[in-house]
Amino acid sequence: MDEMLHMRINLLKDAGEIDEQIAEAVINFAKDVEEQFNTKLDEENASMLITHVCMALPRIKKGEEINPINEVALAEIKQSQAYKKVPALVKNLEQNLNLQIPKSEFGYIALHLCSMEEKNNSKGGKV
Amino acid sequence: MIKIVVGGQVEKQGIADLVKEIGGEKVQVEIKSDIHAANDVKTNKAHYYLGACHTGGGGALSMAMALLTRDKCATISMPGKPPKEEDIIKAVQEGKVAFGFTGDHFEKAVPIIMNEILKKA
Numbered sequence: 676m677d678e679m680l681h682m683r684i685n686l687l688k689d690a691g692e693i694d695e696q697i698a699e700a701v702i703n704f705a706k707d708v709e710e711q712f713n714t715k716l717d718e719e720n721a722s723m724l725i726t727h728v729c730m731a732l733p734r735i736k737k738g739e740e741i742n743p744i745n746e747v748a749l750a751e752i753k754q755s756q757a758y759k760k761v762p763a764l765v766k767n768l769e770q771n772l773n774l775q776i777p778k779s780e781f782g783y784i785a786l787h788l789c790s791m792e793e794k795n796n797s798k799g800g801k802v
Numbered sequence: 803m804i805k806i807v808v809g810g811q812v813e814k815q816g817i818a819d820l821v822k823e824i825g826g827e828k829v830q831v832e833i834k835s836d837i838h839a840a841n842d843v844k845t846n847k848a849h850y851y852l853g854a855c856h857t858g859g860g861g862a863l864s865m866a867m868a869l870l871t872r873d874k875c876a877t878i879s880m881p882g883k884p885p886k887e888e889d890i891i892k893a894v895q896e897g898k899v900a901f902g903f904t905g906d907h908f909e910k911a912v913p914i915i916m917n918e919i920l921k922k923a
Contacts, residue, residue, distance in 0.1 A: 742882035
């Protein structure tokens, strides 16, 4: 994960938007994603993913609910090659924080992971 | 001249074009990364921040919340919850300077926000 992504996480931590536990969990999640997708996360390919997860986890922790992603979009995401890697990544995140990520939030995390992988593939950005 | 920065994560060009279309000569609009856009408002280089993401309150506004505080930010739409004119009017009147919404609601949100900002200017 590059410096800019670390800065994002630190800015959110300093502002009190995320706590230390979530910050650490997101850093571990990022490492996990890098291993699973054999890629390096940087501002360009992963700012959306990292920022989204940072903002979603406090919401999940507090039990706040959001409406799920629309079904057409979800069906499209499920067609993506990257999708099959999503459940294990989300499960690790859940275990790390000892919480359950609702289905509605799972869809958005899957969306961001699949768009990141698509971006990597279209740019030949794998390392 | 009202200076608007477009941060957030999605529909940036669409938002910027719509801001310009509505504000014309009265506005200057720039597309930036969410961090730079929020920082421009913090350092008074811009007056207002607009941003969209898939959930409205995540990547759309996170950096604005971090740099400007939550008090200055308003999430005005979320998935399945389109923007409400009265909420936007209230947010602008209360002095909020950063507005987040979902990408699919930007065509509805931006005109209401801009008209209210222009009225206030």
